[in-house]
Amino acid sequence: MVATSHDVMPDIELYQPTDEDNALALADNLGRDGWLLAGGQDTFGWLKDRNKNPQAMIELTRVDAWKGIRETTDGVEIGALTTLTEIARDPILTEHYEVLAKAASLVASPQIRNVGTLGGNLNQDARCWYYRRGLDCYRAGGNICYADSPQGLNREHALFGASRCVAVSPSDTAPALVALDATMVIASASGQRTMSAEDYFIGPARDITHMTALNAGEILTAVRLPATWANAEFYFEKVADRNVWDFALVNVAAAMKMAGDSIEDVRLACGAVECTPRRLQTVENALRGQSRSEALAEQAGQLAVAGAEPLNYNHFKVPLMANLVKRAVRG
Amino acid sequence: MNPNLTRRRFIKGVIASGAAATTTGLWYAANGQDRPAGAVERLIRINVNGLMRSVDVAPQETLASTLRYRLGLTGTKLGCNRGECGACTVLVDDIPTYACSVLTHSMKNGRIETVEGLESASGELHPVQQAFVEELSPQCGYCTPGQVMAAVGLLRENPTPTREEARQALSGNICRCGSYDSYLNGVMRAVELV
Amino acid sequence: MEEIVRYKRDVWGEEVILGVSWDLLWVVSVAVLVLLAAHAIIMAALARKNLDRPTAEGRRVVRHEGIDRIFHWLMAASILLLIFTGIAPILELRIDWLDMHWISGLVLTFLVVAHIVRSLFWQDFKSMLLMPKDFSEPFDSSRKPGKYYFEQKGMHWAATVVVLAVIATGLLMFLQIDTPFWERTNSMPEDQLGLLFLLHGLSTLALVALASTHIYFALRPEKIYYTRSMISGWMSEDELAANHDPTKWTPTEAD
């Protein structure tokens, strides 16, 4: 019987490594018992509620190598521990990759952006309220989904790609990275690997208890934005109930390369409609080579929502998503 | 017995009794022994309102807990204790921060300022505080320390914000009384006072 | 071994069964491996004394009709796929397992039902029946079986029970997920749901053990011709004579 409301941090150990090797060694030793702590804005709630009970926190923010925004030969590399405020205000990003800066500026609240990091925003866990309440649902390793049931309160849940769990990707920066065709840099004690942002996020069909491809002992250390999409025409919009603190009901990120009025190339992604940021490849294919018009935008919106499977209370997300894609294409 | 260990325990004992004047029951008692190597040291010195304070801080302790229950700085309020209200906003190196949602150990190298630290040595209110008084910005007052700190943080970064900029900067602070308009009037008046 | 059953809290915080502890998977795997290894060692030690194997040369008789072999291999494939897709998420293998799992589950169910119907009405059902007198067969070298000897019958019936249990629990679990045929209702009480997962898990463990044992014996050299017969359908008359009592089983000649 769980019958006490907890809101104070439980006893838990804290490590504050200051260099990469130590951090990776700790992550490796502790595995899933070690909680990777960045800004902590998706950490303390879990711990205070006693709904996640790791043995120790490994604070990553003291590793300078994983912070900051640097220009590279083929784009920009952003340390995963860079705060959202820094990203939102960074001159390189605001000038060349505005879609990411905009997305970061719309996360949560100013104070959360001040300590919250890009890595934290990308790796945050699902916001399904049943899951957050600490119920032993599928995502928590259980055998039931409370949200997708005949009377489940699933207004904020998935339109696509649900498999037992119907939670959605809560991140605002994730769709921006997918639109930018970013590369995720993942380090572990045994080395480094990279993968595309699109592949980084995984749905419940493949892993119902984790939202990213990070394995135990691995740390997301950086995100690389390719020069290919620098200075493209960008669009980011987030619709949420409240204009502060809220997670998107739907968000959209777009990067478009225009040749005059014609769409030369485009990448589009929506958040909060699937457990992963949903890249809209069919829409992209339909847009490529077309000249931009209201009719095309309308068509793109409709194409974007094809195959949506709404639940009890999220039918509105279908027209909302269509409209946001339409607006993204309209520019 | 290792003499160093004994001495360290002794120091902890002194610190603990020093803190007994304030509440400590919210925060959980220490498991002093058998802590793994490499984990943080509990006994730290932190800069709060310009004073270096020695304090025994549990690894998991939030800054709000340390301020309220170790140092007796109860001006920092806990409205939700999970980053959803802003009442616990303090400045760390001039950056508005939810004290309920950062660890003290994460902030230990920073310059921490709470609402108690704003008045001048002679007891003069900070311009933001003065302006909030003049505009009667607070209602129930529970969110006020957080609003004050967010406003002070803004004015340090941007001494002449527009009303819209002030609104954005303070947007991480809930006021259930709905005194937003009065707080913004206060910030705009503070701009004049500064 | 820490535990057999995993528990969780239901929506109101009461403890209910969540399912089988997957630590048992390792226990079962290790146990089966040890037993089979022990068996292999003993057999290897005894091997030299037993050199007069029947020859595959000569006339051939039909042991398994083509249709039966197809059934067998389809069932084998679906069971292996079920085991693989079921275990993958436990091993944190990130594959899209659930659709494969329920589709192969449905295939298996169909095959099993068809097999039961066929065996009852079109096949020699009696040949697989395990009679009380069969139990003395392994201890009496003078007794030879009909089509299936004791161990084969035992394996078959054990597999029958376990597969039926897996199917029955699996079908009930199938109702708890969204499929092209229906949307899940989540109407089963959580304690019953947990029991279901537990039974499915336990029967899965048994199935893993049985399947490994079955594969092991099928690959053993002594009676490898039974495996061959499940592939090609025939066995030699010599093999027949060495193992079976022609009065109890008279197979037709193969062409």
Add this chain to the structure above:
Amino acid sequence: MAYMHIGKDFVPPDVHGKVTGRIKYAEDYSREGMVYARLLTSPIPHARVVNIDASAALAMDGVYGILTVDDVYPDGEPQGTGLKILTSEPTLVGEPILAVAAVDEKTAETAISMIEVTFERLPFVVDPLDSLVEGGPNGYPGGQNSFVFRQGFATEKWSADQVATFRAGNEPTAEPQQTVAYGDLEAAFAESSYIYEGTFTTAGYPHHSMEPRSAMAYWEDGKLYLHATSQSLTAFADGIAGIIGIPKEDLVFINAATGGGFGQRSRANSVPSVAIPAKFSQKINRPVMMRITREEEFTIGGARQGFQGWIKVGFKPDGVMAGCDLYIVSDNGGKGGGADAYSAADCISVLYQADAVRYRGTFIGSNTAHRGAQRGPGQNQIAPIISPIMDAAADELGLSRLEIRKVNSAMSGDVGGPQRTPFTSAYMPQALDQAAEAFDWEGRQSRRRQRNGSKVTGLGIGQGYHSAGRSGQDGIVMMGPDGRLKIHCGVGNLGTYSYASVSRAAAEALKMPWESCDILTGRTDLHLPITSPQDGSNSIFTNTRTMWGAAQDLLAKMKEIAAADLGGTLDEYDVSGERVHRIDDESIGYSYGEVAQRAMELGGKYTGESELPAELAEWTQISVSRLAGTAFMGVYHDPAHEGNPPGFTVTCCEIELDTETGKFEILDLISIGESGTIVHPQGMKNQLVGGAVWGIGLSALERHLYDPQNGIPASTGYWQSKVPTYLDTPVKIDTGWVDLPDPENPVGARGIGEPSMGSVSAALTAAISDALDGHIFGAAPITTDMIINHLAGTQENAVPLAQNNFRG
């Protein structure tokens, strides 16, 4: 009238403490030897506690004891309504069952986790209509499902068909539990040329005060010192002494500041949990702190009643509201609730002066938050429902939306409500005109429904009302030889500053400079008079009367002493410059210090030792008895007033609604108050802007969700409940007031706190409706998803009229 203090801004004494963080709320206190209590609350929406085994917990080191129902209710748990201190039959998730005190919170929590409570699970329900239907689960003890305010528990059932018809949008056909009516409704509809008829729902959601209701208590010298949170000071203390079960004189209630009330903390029976540390400290003889978490604040707090209603309104060709027929099923939550539905009907009657009104009400429980008063309980739920209907009528009848409100306006001399109560005064037409002019309402009409890309402009005007004043309370002022005026103030400090602004009436009566006044308040051992619970927007009206009266008593006594000592009659004396003096020769007289000195020499009635008003409440009597003889005393019992002192507001707003995202922005908003003379302009302005934020929450954002399948709450915190933020509210809110005096109040004042929310909710809902070509949702809130669904023609699988759920 030229006042010295009334109508002027001042710095209330507690503001300094608020901006410096020095003012203390209950949880900011600590005490030597303090131990910590934590609650074990029900994980189940409705259950009976069969057994509690706490032996393992009590055997733990550092555990000081357990507090159960048997401790707090030695004579058995009360069967009545409302929140209990602790209960053995919880009717909602999170209701406290027992408490454990320990050396620290962790130990208490660990101990709680070792307590085995055996529950018997009982039927529960989340939507009242699901309980009302024949065969539906009954969520209250004893298999009942209904509680009627001031009547009691009942079991109420409708046939499946009756519930289905209602859900389908039709007038309920079942007998209501309550009917109140006046006028000839049939005739009214017969002469109507426009009739609107339809069902509606409004959300009941919690107060979400920022200060959780933590409390700390200890016993010293036979007295209980209780630090807690409340909206009212002495009225709350008076009540909580009864709940704790101790004599009033043994309680010292300390409550210098309260982190928001909004109706839920005005009376002790809505915060009975503060009795837990009080009882605990008595039992274990140690100071006990009970800190309350945000989640607990939600579950042991309360919420507004939600409505599932049907309304029919008829308008004559000239726009006059002929009749209004209202049928409301109120969501009474888990512990019984109030009379919001009646107030809703009352509000329509008052605001629109309908010729005939019928109110029918039925009250059904759900196993959700306790329902109690919340800022304009009833008046404000109906405000966003009626407002777009007024607009539809105006459009239909060819009137302007301002005009239709003006022809229906309440004015002095009018009566309102089913009881046909006359107003003390009423100036709604003036308020409408003032708002319309300040907002340039007519000038903006050209922008109405104008499109700009995907955006469309909506204009809204709305009105708010709440009865705003009471009487019959007590006042005490004191003066010592230093000549300073000690104003004993029993009014709570919940952020309205009314405790200070009403005290200004005493200063005003004695023409005292504010610097020479001290307000004694914040803790009851300062010996404070009783006053009405600080709810119902009454404080300004009620307590300016008592303050004025007590000061007048002091004034009269001053004149008596002066006349006796210095010659002449009372009416030959007046006061000015902190002196009582002859009118014809100001040099003959006493300074206030001298007259106080004389009073103390004379004693008797001058120092409260005799000739006290006979009607003083027991609480005041205790205070007076302790003050008696210590200083010159003015003491007063306020007689009952005549009529209904209304608080009115009018709001105009302009929004821009994006038809592609369902989001809107409030471009301009002005609220005009009509609440008699304004005592404290900054305080008035704060009530108007605060009410505006609340109105936006009600109309567009705030929600209250419980999972229908298992009764667990989904909106326990600020994030999930969608409390409005800076960026959901306008960057600037304009305010103003009519400022005409009310004759029933000595300084002309009436209250404003609650109407300020209703008019904004009404105006905003009207503006949303306007932007959507007049579509009437019949709902509060109207959330983003609802707007998108309306525009896109999509639909959720929502249950029509659902409560504690999404509306789709």
